[in-house]
Amino acid sequence: MVAFNKYYNKFNILSASLVIISLILLIFKGLNFGIDFKGGTLIELRSTDTKINVSSLRDNLNQMNLGDVSVKNFGNEKDFLIKFENSDNKNVIEEIKTNLDKSFGNNFNFRRVENVGPKVSAELLKSGVIAISVALTLMLIYIWIRFEWQFSLGAILALFHDVIVTLGLFSLLGLEINLSIIAAVLTIVGYSMNDTVVIFDRVRENLRKYSDIKIYDLTNISINETLSRTLITSITTLLALLSIFLFGGEILKGFSLAMIFGVIFGTYSSIYIANTVLVRLRVSQKTVLREKD
Amino acid sequence: MLYFSKLRIFFVSVISLFFILVTSSNLFKFDNDLLNKKINLGLDLQGGSYLLLEIDNSPVIEQKLQNLSTTVRNHFKEKNIRVINLRISNQKLYFSVEDQFKQKVLDEFNNENSNINPYYSRFKSHQLEIVEIDDVFNVNFSKQGIIELKTSSQDQALEIVRRRIDEIGTNEPNILKRGNDRILVELPGLDDPMRIKSLLGKTANLTFRFVSNSNEDSFGVEKLKYVDSSEETNVSKRIILSGDNLLDAQPRMNNETNETVVSFTLDRVGAKRFGKATSTGIGKQLAIVLDGKIISAPVIRDTIASGSGQISGGFTFQSATDLALLLRSGALPAPLNIIEERTVGPDLGQDSINAGIIALIIGFVLVILFIFIKYKIFGLITNITLIINLFLLVGILTIFEATLTLPGIAGIILTVGMAVDANVLIFERIKEELKNEKNNLIAFDSGYTKSRTAILDANITTLLAAIILFFMGSGPIKGFSLTLGIGIFTTLFSVYFIARLLTVIYVSKNKEKQGLI
Numbered sequence: 001m002v003a004f005n006k007y008y009n010k011f012n013i014l015s016a017s018l019v020i021i022s023l024i025l026l027i028f029k030g031l032n033f034g035i036d037f038k039g040g041t042l043i044e045l046r047s048t049d050t051k052i053n054v055s056s057l058r059d060n061l062n063q064m065n066l067g068d069v070s071v072k073n074f075g076n077e078k079d080f081l082i083k084f085e086n087s088d089n090k091n092v093i094e095e096i097k098t099n100l101d102k103s104f105g106n107n108f109n110f111r112r113v114e115n116v117g118p119k120v121s122a123e124l125l126k127s128g129v130i131a132i133s134v135a136l137t138l139m140l141i142y143i144w145i146r147f148e149w150q151f152s153l154g155a156i157l158a159l160f161h162d163v164i165v166t167l168g169l170f171s172l173l174g175l176e177i178n179l180s181i182i183a184a185v186l187t188i189v190g191y192s193m194n195d196t197v198v199i200f201d202r203v204r205e206n207l208r209k210y211s212d213i214k215i216y217d218l219t220n221i222s223i224n225e226t227l228s229r230t231l232i233t234s235i236t237t238l239l240a241l242l243s244i245f246l247f248g249g250e251i252l253k254g255f256s257l258a259m260i261f262g263v264i265f266g267t268y269s270s271i272y273i274a275n276t277v278l279v280r281l282r283v284s285q286k287t288v289l290r291e292k293d
Numbered sequence: 294m295l296y297f298s299k300l301r302i303f304f305v306s307v308i309s310l311f312f313i314l315v316t317s318s319n320l321f322k323f324d325n326d327l328l329n330k331k332i333n334l335g336l337d338l339q340g341g342s343y344l345l346l347e348i349d350n351s352p353v354i355e356q357k358l359q360n361l362s363t364t365v366r367n368h369f370k371e372k373n374i375r376v377i378n379l380r381i382s383n384q385k386l387y388f389s390v391e392d393q394f395k396q397k398v399l400d401e402f403n404n405e406n407s408n409i410n411p412y413y414s415r416f417k418s419h420q421l422e423i424v425e426i427d428d429v430f431n432v433n434f435s436k437q438g439i440i441e442l443k444t445s446s447q448d449q450a451l452e453i454v455r456r457r458i459d460e461i462g463t464n465e466p467n468i469l470k471r472g473n474d475r476i477l478v479e480l481p482g483l484d485d486p487m488r489i490k491s492l493l494g495k496t497a498n499l500t501f502r503f504v505s506n507s508n509e510d511s512f513g514v515e516k517l518k519y520v521d522s523s524e525e526t527n528v529s530k531r532i533i534l535s536g537d538n539l540l541d542a543q544p545r546m547n548n549e550t551n552e553t554v555v556s557f558t559l560d561r562v563g564a565k566r567f568g569k570a571t572s573t574g575i576g577k578q579l580a581i582v583l584d585g586k587i588i589s590a591p592v593i594r595d596t597i598a599s600g601s602g603q604i605s606g607g608f609t610f611q612s613a614t615d616l617a618l619l620l621r622s623g624a625l626p627a628p629l630n631i632i633e634e635r636t637v638g639p640d641l642g643q644d645s646i647n648a649g650i651i652a653l654i655i656g657f658v659l660v661i662l663f664i665f666i667k668y669k670i671f672g673l674i675t676n677i678t679l680i681i682n683l684f685l686l687v688g689i690l691t692i693f694e695a696t697l698t699l700p701g702i703a704g705i706i707l708t709v710g711m712a713v714d715a716n717v718l719i720f721e722r723i724k725e726e727l728k729n730e731k732n733n734l735i736a737f738d739s740g741y742t743k744s745r746t747a748i749l750d751a752n753i754t755t756l757l758a759a760i761i762l763f764f765m766g767s768g769p770i771k772g773f774s775l776t777l778g779i780g781i782f783t784t785l786f787s788v789y790f791i792a793r794l795l796t797v798i799y800v801s802k803n804k805e806k807q808g809l810i
Contacts, residue, residue: 044641090490090494090631093487094487109638109640110484110485110636110638111637111638111640111641112635112636112637112638112641113634113635113636114634114635114636115631115633115634115635116633117630117631117632117633119347119632120345120632120633124767127765128765130765131761131762131765131766134761134765135757135758135761138757138761139754139757142753142754142757146750179766179767179769179770180700180769180770180773182766182770183700183762183766183770183773183774186758186761186762187707187755187758187762187777189758190754190755190756190757190758190759191711191755193754194714194750194751194752194754194755197747197750197751197754198718198747198750198751201746201747201750202747225725226721228721229714229717229718229721232667232713232717232721233711233713233714233717235663236660236663236664236709236710236711236713236714236717237707237710237711237714238710239656239659239660239663239710240656240659240660240706240707240709240710240711241706241707241710242656242659243652243653243655243656243659243706244652244656244703244706244707246652246655247648247651247652247655248648248649248651248652248699248702248703248706249644249645249648249649249652249699251337251645251699252648252652252699252700252703255700255703256703259707
C-alpha cells in the first residue's frame, strides 16, 4: 500500500501555489487567444518552392499594411501559418494571393483560410465561457445529488484546480486558445469528475464498512483500492491522446496537449485535492449515515 | 448479473453483426437502402467553405421609414391635418402637427385597426411606437416591428442567396437561417470561395434613371460615381425601371462593337415603361445604376419597344456573366456582410482524414496491447468488446448519416481510451472480491454488481460534458461532442452485454480454476 496520506500537506501546498501562480499568469500574462476569440484572419499555406521561408514571407506580407502579421512554420518546413488582425478590406485574401504569386511565383497552395469578425469572436468567447460555467455548475449539481456536501466541495475544488492549472500552463507556454481548447477543457472537467467520483464512491463505501478507521487513513485505503483502476484508465486515455498528439496532424495538437495536461492534473487532483478536502472537513461515518438511515 | 438467456444472446449477436455490416457500408457498396448509408464528412475533412452572413438591416429600416413618411403625409392630408417638419434621422421619423390635432394623431397610431401602424394581435404590439417629446412626435419601430422586419428580410435574402448559389451550381450547398439576421452557407468541395463571396457581397440593386443636369427635376437629383472611374454625374432620383422588371439577363457578345455586354429582357410592365421612357427621352442619357454606382449612361437614340436591351460597360466575359447572374437571381433586400469564413482545401481535408485514421489505428493498437498484457484472457475479452464498440459507434454515426469532423475523429480515439475504464472497474473489483471469495461465479457476480454505481457515475459525468458541448459548440466541435456522447452509450452497451456475455461463457467453463483474473 502506498502511503499517499503522508504527502497530503506537501501536495496541498504545491497545488495551492500552482493555482496562485496560474492565476497570476492568467491575470498578468493572459491567454494567447486565437482568431476564434480575438477575431482576425488565419491562412495556412503550403509552398512548393523550398527556398521560401518564414522571414521572406514575413517581409513580403509586411509590405501589405496588414497590421500585426504573424508568420510561422506549421508542422514542417513547407507549411506556413499566417495570422493577422481584422482589416476592413474585404478582398484582403485575394490581394495576398495576388501579391504572393507576383513575388514568389505561383508556388502556393492555400490550404486553409479562416476569418472571424469581431462580433462573432466576441460571441464565441462568451459562449465558451458560458459552456465551461454551465459544465461546472451541472457537475456541482450532479455531485451534490449523489454525495454529501463535503464530497461536493472536494470534487469541485479539484475541478477548479484542473481547469485553472491547465489554463495557467497554456498561459505560461503561450499556447493558443481556440475553440478546440474549450472542448478539451470541458472534457477535462468530465474526466476529472469521473476520476474523483470513483474514488469517492469507494470512500463512502469504506466509511460505512469501517467505523473505527479515521478519515485520514480511510482515504488512503480507498485511494489504494482504486489505484490500479485509476492508473490503467489514465494510461489508456493518455495512450489514445498521445497517439492523437503525435499522429493526428497539426490541427489537433493544441487540443490533445490540453487534454494530456488535463488528464494528468485530473488524476493527481482526485487523489491529492478531493480527498484532502474530506480529511480537512473531518468527514466521518456520521456524515454518510445521517442521510441514509 | 451473470445469467444470459438464449434470446438475449441472439439479440446481442444480431445487433453486433448488424452494426458491423452498417459500418462496412462506408467502404463497400450495398444495394440495400438501409445499408447504403454513409457518414457525412465535415467541411474540415472533405474540404469546403463555411460562410456566415449577416444582414445589414439599417438600409431596410431607412427605406421603410422613407415610405412611412410619404404615407404619414398623405394619410393626414386626407384628414386635413397639416404635417410639418417631417424628417428622418437615427432610424426615427420626426414630425409635428398643430396642437388641436395631437390627440387625433396619437389615436390614429395607437388604434388596433390603424391603417398606418399595423397591429400584431399575436404579440399584442404595434409595428411602430410613437411618443411626443417637446411638441415633436418621434416614431420608431417597436421591438416586435423590428423582429418582423428582420424576419421578412431574412426570408427574402435566404431565397436570393439560394438562387445565386444554385446558379453557380456548387455541390449540395447547405443554406440555413441563423437567428433572425444571419444566414449560414456551407459549400462542400469548394476550395476557393472568392467568386461566391463577391457574388454574395453585392446587393445587385439595379435601376435605370435619367441623367439630369437641371435642378428642375421634381424628384430631386443625386451625384453618383461611375463604377470604373471617379467621375461623377447628376442622376435623377426618379426610377424608370428597376431590376424587379427583369425577366432574364445573359452575357452576350455585341458583334458590332466586339464588346461583351449583358442583354436583358423585360416583363410586360417593364417593357411598356421602357418604351415610353425611350420615346420621350430621345437624346437624353439613361444611367444604368447598380448598387449606387453608374455602370454606363448611354444616349437614347431610338425608342425601344421590344422590351429587351443591352447593358455595356467595359465588361470582361467573367464580369458580364456575374452581372447577368446577379440580375437574374434578383436583388437582396439588404446588404450582406460575411462575418465568419472558414475554408479548407480538399488536400488538407484528405491529409486530416489520413492523420486521423493513423492516429486512430495507433491509439487503438497501443490500448489493445496494454490491456492484453495487463489482463491476458480478460484483456482479450475487453479488446473484442472494444472492437465491437468501435463498430457500434461508427455504425450509429452511419445510420444517422451524422457529420464526422476532425475533432469527431479525436472523440472516437478518446472513446477508445476511456471505454476500457468500465471493464477495468469491473475486473479490478472482481480481483478484490476474489481475495475473500473462493467461488468464481459469486466473485464475478458481486464484482459486476458492486462496480455498477461507479461506472454509471463515471459515464454520466462525461456525458454531461458532451451534452453541454453539443449545445454550445459550433461546427467541428459539435462533431467531437457527438462521437464522445454516442461513444458513452455504445461503451455501456458493449461492456454490459458483449463483454459480460463473453466473461460469463469463459467463467462458467472455468468455475474451479484458481487465479482466474
